[in-house]
Amino acid sequence: MPDLTTGDRTVQAQELPPALATALAGAEAAYARRCAGSAAANARAARVMPGGNTRTSLWNDPFPLCVASGEGCRITDVDGHTYVDLLGEFTAGIYGHTPPELAAAVAAAQADGINLSSHNTLESRLAELLVARFPSFDLVRFANSGTEANLMALATAKIVTGRDRIVVFEGGYHGGVLTFGDGGSPVNVPHDFAVLPYDDSDAATAYFASHGTSIAAVLVEPMLGAGGCRPASAAFLASLRRLTKDTGAILIFDEIQTSRMAYGGYQGRFGPCPDMTTIGKFFGGGLAFGAFGGRHDIMSRLDPRRPDAIGHAGTFNNNTLTMAAGIAAIETYLTADALDALFDRGETVRARLSTLFRDRQAPYSVSGLGSIMNIHGHGDRATDTALRRLMQFDLLEAGYYIAARGLIALSLPLGEGEISGFVDCVAAFLDRRSDALAAAHLRT
Ligand SMILES: Cc1ncc(COP(=O)(O)O)c(C=O)c1O
Known part of the structure; x- marks a missing residue:
């Protein structure tokens, strides 16, 4: 069986339960097919930057997504797929991608001279x-x-x-x-x-x-x-x-x-x-x-x-x-009320994900505080990495973007519709992949 290139490090397929290895290999191949434009962008960048990368934390095997634009809480990749952005630029993107007041403030400062x-x-x-x-x-x-x-x-x-x-x-x-x-x-x-x-x-x-x-x-x-x-x-x-x-x-x-x-x-x-x-x-x-x-x-x-x-x-x-x-x-944007509401929303999302994982006896957990959280896979390091990548590939396919390492950082423009859609999508993933996840469970 080939090696699987799964994010933080390459996982040897033989380190994984076979059902999980097969599911992950399929998900990775589907990603590579669907995101050919990102692969091409990475190959071009690699001619002038080491690995096509200038920020190591963004690297994911087999190649990272190349994003063309963002609007509100959504991003669109160079192949034209739009995703709900639940990563929020590793917490820095709390405003979403097109906050009008910030654009206006920058334009006004620019007009006064840089x-x-x-x-x-x-x-x-x-x-x-x-x-x-x-x-x-x-x-x-x-x-x-x-x-x-x-x-x-x-x-x-x-x-x-x-x-x-x-x-x-x-x-x-x-x-x-x-x-x-x-x-x-x-x-x-x-x-x-x-x-x-x-x-x-x-x-x-x-x-x-x-x-x-x-x-x-x-x-x-x-x-x-x-x-x-x-x-x-x-x-x-x-x-x-x-x-x-x-x-x-x-x-x-x-x-x-x-x-x-x-x-x-x-x-x-x-x-x-x-x-x-x-x-x-x-x-x-x-x-x-x-x-x-x-x-x-x-x-x-x-x-x-x-x-x-x-x-x-x-x-x-x-x-x-x-x-x-x-x-x-x-x-x-950063008013006391807005930040308190974002904190509460994050606590609710984490509780909903925890409930899903518990009720379905899935080999996942979620940790965090307020609007910043991380999904973890259970088991040894290889299994944990594979579980997180399997979820990420499937969520990407369904139109939701989280970090390969499982990080989620909510942004202010995310609404109840996007949040509920995401939680439902995680539930559907757990059901659809129940065989591969059950195999991982045997390892935990
Ligand atoms: C807790 C913490 N400290 C420091 C840093 C470094 O900040 P920067 O990437 O702006 O240098 C980060 C970035 O992710 C961080 O999360």
Whole structure:
């Protein structure tokens, strides 16, 4: 039997139950036939970009979908198939694809001139809006990505504390050079990292007991995002708050995903209040963005009027297009009511999927919080990967787009019709593939 190229890695067909391997091979072949335009686009791109790719997380075997356009909560691929977009640009696409107020704000900023060579009034307005929202923000600075925001937050914490060690957690993802799934990454920045188990208060307490005075910062996602949508317990985050406070380390919440959980982010909804926070993704109104902020005494070290000021440069940090889009996004879309409703909708979707999986005794589960969730396949790693890809191929064929890794991030324009259609489609998939899924079940 041939190898099956299934997303995160190639799965050897012989690693899988035969019925699952056969179903997956058929689904993958059907995808390849149906999406010939995407295959051609990838082949063309591969002549000038490694693997035709400039963003590794988008790669899926046998080739990723090439999308031509988007409107509202739908995207259309280069072969002309339209899909309901349930991935929402890995959480960054909370507004959908054609939010009129954001387009108008960008056009207005453009009309006033791009790259103004100095300060502008938009940057302070955006900063005011953000400082008003997040409990931990006394002062804030802008960057161009979430990765950059985290890099600057860590550098600031190290300089302010005069310490080197940074505590992060297994499965954490804070950017392409701050990746802690699967034992780290060779492209990570060379900080002195201690990688502790996530959501394990005892392990954190033990580590602090022996190393507390050398720790500059703890960088933590309140819910592991790329690590499978696994929320931390309140007790874990409370213990990190207490341990950092007792030892003078700086607690940094990476809220680049979880800031959508409420008006004041995860910290505003559930607490505790960290010393610093990083945000990004949708707060730039759909344009490239990152920001780091925190307590006045920490962030004021970046004040250029100080003789000991920490430098933080970046040509596009205050670019008017992003600033204008961010302001419009916050004022128009990211209201307390809208975010609460999106959170509730996500909880409902997750409950509906869980019920489906339980009632049909399907080898799947779903984890997450609010509008961000991840479907997992049961069984060993090969089986899990195959189960997720089988579902993705079938959902694509039915017109619903989720990530190969099972991530779903709801966007604001998704309506009840699209959501119900999606849940019904998952139910139909479970019924149609019951033989292959039963075979996988025997492995769990
Ligand atoms: C929790 C988290 N932190 C940091 C990042 C990195 O942000 P960016 O891709 O904008 O550099 C991401 C991106 O997915 C993320 O999910």
